[in-house]
Amino acid sequence: MMKPDTSPQIFFDYNRKDLDDDTLLKLYRGMLKPRLIEEKMLILLRQGKVSKWFSGIGQEAISVGITAVLEKDEYILPMHRNLGVFTMRDIPLHRLFSQWQGKANGFTKGRDRSFHFGTQEFHIVGMISHLGPQFGVADGIALGNKLKENNKVCAVFTGEGGTSEGDIHEALNVASVWQLPVLFCVENNGYGLSTPTNEQYNCENIADRGIGYGMESHIIEGNNILEVYTRLKDLVESMRTNPRPILLEFKTFRMRGHEEASGTKYVPTNLIDEWGLRDPLTNFENYLLDEGVLSEVKIETFKTEFKNEIDKNLDIAFSEPAIEFNKTIELNDVYKPFEYQEITEKQNKENIRLIDAISQGLKQSMERHDNLIIMGQDVAEYGGVFKITEGFVEQFGKERVRNTPICESAIISTGMGLSINGFKAVVEMQFADFVTSGFNPIINYLAKSHYRWNENADVVVRMPCGAGVGAGPFHSQTNEAWFTHTPGLKVVYPAFPYDAKGLLATSIEDPNPVLFFEHKALYRSIRQDVPTDYFTLPLGKASLLKQGEALTIISYGAGVHWALETLEQQPEIKADLIDLRTLMPLDTEAIYKSVKKTGKVIILQEDSMFGSMASDISALIMENCFEYLDAPVKRVGSLETPIPFAANLEAGYLPKEKFKEILLDLLSY
Numbered sequence: 001m002m003k004p005d006t007s008p009q010i011f012f013d014y015n016r017k018d019l020d021d022d023t024l025l026k027l028y029r030g031m032l033k034p035r036l037i038e039e040k041m042l043i044l045l046r047q048g049k050v051s052k053w054f055s056g057i058g059q060e061a062i063s064v065g066i067t068a069v070l071e072k073d074e075y076i077l078p079m080h081r082n083l084g085v086f087t088m089r090d091i092p093l094h095r096l097f098s099q100w101q102g103k104a105n106g107f108t109k110g111r112d113r114s115f116h117f118g119t120q121e122f123h124i125v126g127m128i129s130h131l132g133p134q135f136g137v138a139d140g141i142a143l144g145n146k147l148k149e150n151n152k153v154c155a156v157f158t159g160e161g162g163t164s165e166g167d168i169h170e171a172l173n174v175a176s177v178w179q180l181p182v183l184f185c186v187e188n189n190g191y192g193l194s195t196p197t198n199e200q201y202n203c204e205n206i207a208d209r210g211i212g213y214g215m216e217s218h219i220i221e222g223n224n225i226l227e228v229y230t231r232l233k234d235l236v237e238s239m240r241t242n243p244r245p246i247l248l249e250f251k252t253f254r255m256r257g258h259e260e261a262s263g264t265k266y267v268p269t270n271l272i273d274e275w276g277l278r279d280p281l282t283n284f285e286n287y288l289l290d291e292g293v294l295s296e297v298k299i300e301t302f303k304t305e306f307k308n309e310i311d312k313n314l315d316i317a318f319s320e321p322a323i324e325f326n327k328t329i330e331l332n333d334v335y336k337p338f339e340y341q342e343i344t345e346k347q348n349k350e351n352i353r354l355i356d357a358i359s360q361g362l363k364q365s366m367e368r369h370d371n372l373i374i375m376g377q378d379v380a381e382y383g384g385v386f387k388i389t390e391g392f393v394e395q396f397g398k399e400r401v402r403n404t405p406i407c408e409s410a411i412i413s414t415g416m417g418l419s420i421n422g423f424k425a426v427v428e429m430q431f432a433d434f435v436t437s438g439f440n441p442i443i444n445y446l447a448k449s450h451y452r453w454n455e456n457a458d459v460v461v462r463m464p465c466g467a468g469v470g471a472g473p474f475h476s477q478t479n480e481a482w483f484t485h486t487p488g489l490k491v492v493y494p495a496f497p498y499d500a501k502g503l504l505a506t507s508i509e510d511p512n513p514v515l516f517f518e519h520k521a522l523y524r525s526i527r528q529d530v531p532t533d534y535f536t537l538p539l540g541k542a543s544l545l546k547q548g549e550a551l552t553i554i555s556y557g558a559g560v561h562w563a564l565e566t567l568e569q570q571p572e573i574k575a576d577l578i579d580l581r582t583l584m585p586l587d588t589e590a591i592y593k594s595v596k597k598t599g600k601v602i603i604l605q606e607d608s609m610f611g612s613m614a615s616d617i618s619a620l621i622m623e624n625c626f627e628y629l630d631a632p633v634k635r636v637g638s639l640e641t642p643i644p645f646a647a648n649l650e651a652g653y654l655p656k657e658k659f660k661e662i663l664l665d666l667l668s669y
Contacts, residue, residue, distance in 0.1 A: 009277075009283075009286060010283055010286050010287050010290065011277050011278050011283050012221070012223070012224045012226075012227075012278070012283055012287075014224070014226050014284070014287045015226060015227075015230070016226060016291075017226075017230055019226070019229075019230070021293050024288060024291075024293050025288075025293065025294070026068065027064060027065070027068060027225050027226075027229060027284070028225075028281075028284055028285065028288055028294065028302075029302055030060075030064035030067075030068060030084060030087070030088050031060040031061060031064050031084065031225065031280060031281045031284065032281060032302055032303070032306060033084075033087045033306050034056065034060055034063070034064075034083040034084045034087050035057065035060060035281050036303065036306045036307060036310060037083060037087070037093070037306075037310055038053075038055060038056065038057055038083065040307075040310055040314070041053050041100070042055070042260070044314075045260055049101070049318075050100055050101065051100075051102070051113065052113065052114060052259055052260070052261075053114075053259060053260050054080040054081055054114060054115075054258070054259045055081070055254070055255070055256035055257070055259075055260065056081035056082060056083050056084070057255045057256055058189075058223070058252065058253055058254065058255035058256075058275065058278075058279060058280065059081055059082075059187060059189060059222065059223075059252045059253075059254065059280075060083075060084050060280055060281060061222060061223055061224065061225040061228050061252075061280035061281075061284075062082075062084075062185065062187055062222045062228055062250045062252060063078065063081075063082040063083065063084030063085045063088070063157075064084040064088055064225065064228075065225055065228030065229040065232055066085070066155050066183070066185060066228065066232055067084065067085050067088035067089065068088060068229055069229060069232045069233050069236050070153070070155060070236065071152070072089070072122075072123065073123055073152070074123060074152050074153055074154055074155075075123045075124070075125060075138075075141045075152075075154040075155075075420070075421070076089075076123065076124055076125070076154065076155050076156075076157075077124075077125045077126075077127070077134050077137060077138050077141075077154065077155070077156040077157060078115060078124065078126065078127065078157050079115070079127050079131075079134075079157045079158060079159065079162075079187075080114050080115045080116075080127060081159075081187065081189075081254070082115070082157055083115075085124065085157075086115070086122075086124065089122045089123070089124060090122075091119070091122055091124075092313065093309060093310060093313035093314075094313035094314075094316035094317045095107065096313075097313055097314055097316075097317035097318075098317045098320055099113075099114075099117060100113070100114060101317060101318075101320075102322075102323065103317065103320045103321075103322065103323055104320070104323045105317070105320055107119055107126075107453050108452050108453050109323065109333070110323040111451060111452055112452050112453075115127060116128060116129070116452065117452065117453045118420075118449075118453045118455055119453065120420075120455070125137060125141070125420060126453070128444055128445060128448075130165075130167075130440055130444050130445075131158060131159075131162040131165060131167075131168075132158075132162060132165035132166065132167025132168050132171075132409075132440070133167050133409070133413040133416075133440060133441040133444070133445050134156055134157075134158060134413075135156055135158065135167060135168050135171030135172065135175075135182075135184060135410070135413070136167055136170065136171040136174070136409065136410040136411070136412070136413025136414050136416070136417065136441065137156075137413050137414070137416050137417040137420065137445070138154055138155075138156035138171070138175075138182045138184070138417060139171050139174050139175050139178075139180055139182060139410065139413065139414045139417055140413065140414035140415060140416055140417015140418040140419070140420065140421065140423075140425075141154045141182075141417040141418075141420055141421045142154050142175070142180035142181050142182045142245075142417070143178065143180055143373075143414060143417065143418060143421075144417065144418050144420075144421030144422065144423050145181060145421065146178075146179075146180060146181065146243055147373075147399060147423070148421075151240045151241070151243075152181070152240075153181040153182070153183060153236055153239045153240060153243075154181070154182055154183070155182070155183040155185055156182060156183070156184060156185065157185045157186075157187060158184075158185070158186055158187070159186070159187050159188070159189060159192060160186055160187070160188040160189070160190075160192065160197055160200060160201070160206055160249075161191075161192025161193070161195065161200055162186075162192075163186055163200075163201070163206055163209075164192075164200060164201065166409065167409050167410060167413065167440065167441075170405070170407035170409055170410030170411075171410045171413065171414075172184060172209075172213045172215065172245070172247065173213055173405055173407065173410070174404065174405060174407060174410050174411070174414065175213075175215070175245035176213045176214050176215045176245055177405060178402075179243060179244050179245070180243070180244075180245050181239045181240075181243040181244060181245065182245045182246075183232070183235070183236070183239075183245075183246055183248060184245060184246065184247045184248065185248050185250065186206050186207075186247070186248065186249045186250065187222065187250050187252055188206060188222075188249055188250060188251055188252065189252050189253050189254040190253055190254065190267075190271075191254060191258070191266075191267065192258075193258040193262060194258070194262070194266040205219055205249055206247075206249045207219045207247060207248070207249035209247065210247040213247070215244075215245055215246070215247050216244065216245075216246045216247070217246065217247035217248070217249070218231070218235070218246065218247075218248055218249070219249045219251065220232075220248055220249070220250050220251070221250075221251055222250030222251050222252035222280075223251075223252055223253075223275075223278045223279070223280040223283070224280070224283075225280055225284050226284075228250070232248075253271075253275035253278070255272065255275065255276070255279075285299065333450065333451050333454075334450065334451050334487050334488050335450060335488065335490075335512045336450045336454075336456040336511045336512050338509075338510045338511060338512060340506065340509075340536070340538050340539070341509070341536065342536060342538070343505075343534060343535050343536045344535060346531055346532070346533045346535075347531075348531065348532045348533065349529040349530060349531050349532065350529070350530065350532055351527055351528065351529050351530075352497055352527065352528070352530050353497060353523065353524050353525075353526065353527050354494075354496070354497045354500055354518070354519075354522045354523050354524075354525075354526045354527075354528075355386060355387075355388060355523035355524055356497070357497035357498070357500045357501040357528075357530050358388055358462075358500050358501065358504060358518060359387075359388045359389070359390075360501060360530075360532075361500065361501035361502070361504040361505050361534075362374070362388065362389065362392075362426065362504060363392065363395070364505070364533075364534040365426075365504070365505055365508045365534075366392070366395075366396050366400065367534075368534060369424055369508065371422060371423045371424055372400070372423070372424040372425070372426065372508065373400050373402065373415075373418055373423055373424070373425050373426070374389060374392065374396075374400065374401045374402065374425075374426045374428070375402045375404050375411050375414065375415065375425060375426070375427050375428070376389075376402075376403075376404055376411070376427060376428030376429070376430065376462075377403065377404055377405075377406055377428070377430045378403060378430070379392075379401060379402070379403060379404075379428055380392075380393045380398055380401050380402065380403040381393055381403075382403075384428060384430075385430055385464075386464060386520070386523060388428075389401060389428075407437075408429065408434055408435065408437040408438030409437055409438045409439075409440060409441055411427055411438070412427055412438040412441040412442055412445075412446070412459070412461065413441040413445065415427050415446075415457075415459040415461075416441060416445050416446055416449070416457055416459060418458075418459075419455075419456060419457050419458040419459055419511075420455060423458070424458045424459075424460075424508060425458065425459045425460070426459075426460045426461075426462060426508065427459060427460070427461050427462065428461075428462045428464075429461060429462060429463050429464065430464070431464055431465070431471075431474075431475045432463035432464055432465035432466075432477060432478070432479055432517065433465075433474050433475055433476070433477045433479070435461070435463065435479070438461075439482075442461065442483070442486075442489070442513070442515075443486050445457070446459055446488070446489065446513035447486045447487065447488030447489045447513060448488055449488075450488065450512065451487070451488055456511035456512065457511075457512065457513040458510075458511045458512075458513075459513050459514075460504075460507050460508055460513075460514045460516055461513070461514070461515050461516065462516050462518060463479075463515055463516060463517045463518060464518050464520050464523075465477060465478045465479065465480075465517050465518065465519060465520065465557075466478050466519040466520050466521050466522075466557065466558055466606060467521070467606065467638075467643050467650055467653070467654060468520075468521035468558065468650070468654065469520055469521050470645060470646075470647060470650060471520075471643075471645070472643065472644070472645035473642040473643050473644070473645070476643040476650075477643060478517070478519070478557065478558075478605075478606045478607050479607070480493055480515070480517055480583055480607065480613065481607055481611060481612045481613055483515045483584070484583050484584045484586075484613060484616070485611075488512070488513065489512075489513050489514070489515060489584060490507070490510065490512055490513065490514045490515070490539060490582070490584050490585065491514070491515045491517070491582065491583040491584040492504075492507055492514055492515070492516045492517065492539065492581070492582045492583070493517040493519075493556045493557050493580070493581065493582070493583055494517075494518075494581055495519070495522065495526075495556060495557055495558070495560040495561065495579055495581070496526060496528050496560075496579075497526065497527065497528040497530045498528050498529075498530050498531075499537060499543065499579075499581050500518070501530055501531075501535070502535050502536055502537030503516075503537050503539065503581065503582065504516060505534060505535065505536045505537075506536045506537055506538065506539055507539070509536065510539065514539075517557065519557045519558050521558055522557075522558060522561070526561065537581075539582045539585060540582050540585035540586070540587055541581065541582070541587055541590075542578050542579060542580050542581055542582075542587035542590040542591070543578070543579040543581055544576060544577070544578055544579075544590065544594070545560070545564070545577040545578070545579050546564075546567060546575060546576065546577040547574075547576055548573070548574030548575040548576055548598070549574055549597070549598060550573060550574050550575050550598065550600070550667060551573075551575050551576070551598050551599075551600035551601060551602060551663075551666060551667060552575065552576045552578065552591075552594040552595050552597075552598045552600065552601040552602070553567075553575050553576065553577045553578065553601075553602055553603075553604060553663075554578045554580065554591060554594075554601065554602070554603045554604070554617060555577070555578070555579065555580070555603070555604040555605065556579060556580040556581065556583065556605070556613075557605075557606055558606050559604040559605050559606055559655075559659075560577070560579045562604065562655075562656045562659060563577055563604055563659070564577065566659065566660050566663065573663070573667065575598070576594040576597070576598055578590060578591065578594060583613055586617075588620060588624075591617065591620070591621065592621070592624055592625055595621055595625045595628060595629070596625055596628040599628055599629055599630035599631070600629070600630055600631045600666055600667075600669070601621055601629075601633050601634070602633075602634040602635075602636060602659075602662060602663055602666055603617050603618060603633070603634070603635050603636065604636045604637075604655065604659050605635075605636070605637050605638075605655075606637070606638055606654065606655070607637055607638065608637050608638045608639065608640050608641075609635060609637035609638075609640065610640065612637060614635040614636070614637055615635065618633045618635055621633050630669070631666055631669040632669075634662050634665075634666050636655045636658055636659045636662050637655055638653050638654055638655050639652070639653045639655075641653060
């Protein structure tokens with residue numbers, strides 16, 4: 001009678017090649033540790049000690065294999081199922097546990113949960129829930145590596161569901177065009193929450209898309225740790241000598257729900273059973289036992305070691321007190337501290353247009369900051385549609401003045417990646433209207449990074465804006481209010497060449513994200529004597545252009561010039577005229593001081609009224625200066641319609657004539 005086969009069951013045909021025993025054990029321990037942490041977290045979740053959990057059980061081989069291949073100072077951009085990335089980088093477990101419990105010793109000071117964090121110390125850049133921008137950020141990091149010529153690569157993760165996002169397509173295209181050394185790692189685990197792959201995409205394999213991007217791509221058995229490690233090792237070594245992007249599709253499976261609350265009822269039982277046989281940890285453990293590299297005694301020793309480490313670090317995290325709310329700390333952490341350095345102008349001046357001042361300021365900033373990169377559509381040889389960067393390529397080269405594909409979102413995310421890797425970026429929107437295509441990374445990545453994990457976003461987004469040039473609904477918006485509403489962004493809107501040059505220099509110096517608005521109708525119509533040398537002006541300081549006792553006029557951009565024209569036509573009106581210059585931070589001190597002096601105020605803007613800057617400034621004045629007012633605060637803005645093209649319609653849309661009427665009414669109140 002034959003004895004039953006009791007040898008370990010091994011699903012994969014492992015090939016260790018020339019790997020020594022120590023490497024095999026390192027990979028095994030690398031998978032075992034996150035598995036044991038996860039099992040503990042599932043218990044704590046049921047006990048209510050962890051608020052949410054996204055399980056990576058069954059996918060450990062991918063995270064561990066990739067991280068084991070990369071050097072410690074090479075950036076990895078993981079997702080919420082890549083615990084192995086964090087443990088392989090030897091992050092102290094008590095800090096991870098504090099992060100998951102929302103405590104101060106975590107990486108986000110309780111401001112974000114799970115793996116929504118980054119850490120420069122460990123060269124990890126965590127995810128945001130919008131998924132897609134992650135690929136663009138990896139582009140920026142890789143571009144920085146390429147510019148440094150340091151032969152580094154970076155790896156970025158997403159799931160198969162995330163590949164449907166436009167940001168992903170844009171980033172893959174940019175990486176291919178620029179030949180950036182990025183490993184784009186797609187963990188195809190069969191389901192985007194509950195939606196199966198046949199409802200996510202209509203190609204056989206995600207890796208097949210590499211052909212369309214002109215990009216090398218590979219399909220890898222994601223549950224076979226040796227295949228992941230050996231193939232990635234060869235690819236990464238190749239990328240270091242021949243920088244290029246590679247699209248990797250890892251075939252794997254999610255053994256638990258998208259997150260624990262969702263469960264797995266939507267998954268056929270036979271599919272779970274089938275993939276259970278491919279468990280990356282169990283199979284590799286059995287293989288190492290069969291090879292004599294591992295023993296049952298060693299397994300128990302490793303488990304005991306890790307369980308003790310987990311328990312010890314959990315005790316540290318649990319003993320840490322709950323984070324206390326401190327309003328001052330919360331507000332102070334929205335922006336990275338920036339110590340403004342005044343650089344005063346020299347005596348030499350020249351009379352130039354607004355567009356010349358911006359071009360000159362940008363060029364001098366490029367000369368001052370060797371790490372400053374300009375990106376945008378047609379900004380290189382063509383010089384941009386407004387010719388602001390004309391001649392820049394000849395002086396700075398195409399590495400620093402970069403034409404981009406038409407993909408605003410990926411390029412803004414690339415700017416964020418450059419910032420993470422120690423660069424400054426200026427991104428030109430061809431027209432401010434087009435920023436809608438890049439709204440997500442500005443609002444959800446640039447604005448929140450410092451508050452979330454103490455990372456600056458050293459990116460200036462230039463915004464050619466405004467009506468008055470017959471450009472119609474898609475090339476005329478002045479959309480500053482979209483961004484003043486978002487904590488973490490700074491918004492600058494100069495009306496004069498002098499201000500534009502000095503404020504642009506400071507915006508580039510500032511490590512926080514800045515939206516820099518440039519009114520197209522003022523580009524070539526406004527001239528001023530401007531210092532020829534580099535100089536700075538402080539953000540958050542308004543300019544008092546005229547002084548008078550009758551009333552206060554508050555404006556910015558083209559509105560300043562409409563107000564000046566009105567006052568010149570009616571010199572009997574003696575008014576304070578405040579040019580805000582920057583909208584965030586807002587110079588409320590200058591506003592309140594003037595309003596308290598005059599008792600009457602009118603706010604003029606080009607933007608339409610509802611939900612605008614004028615509305616917020618009016619509310620601030622009512623709340624802080626009510627007892628000084630002799631009349632209601634008046635607001636003047638454009639018609640509540642999209643911006644029309646025909647000259648007569650556009651003139652009727654803009655508030656210039658309406659401002660004169662309301663101004664006179666206010667004076668006689």
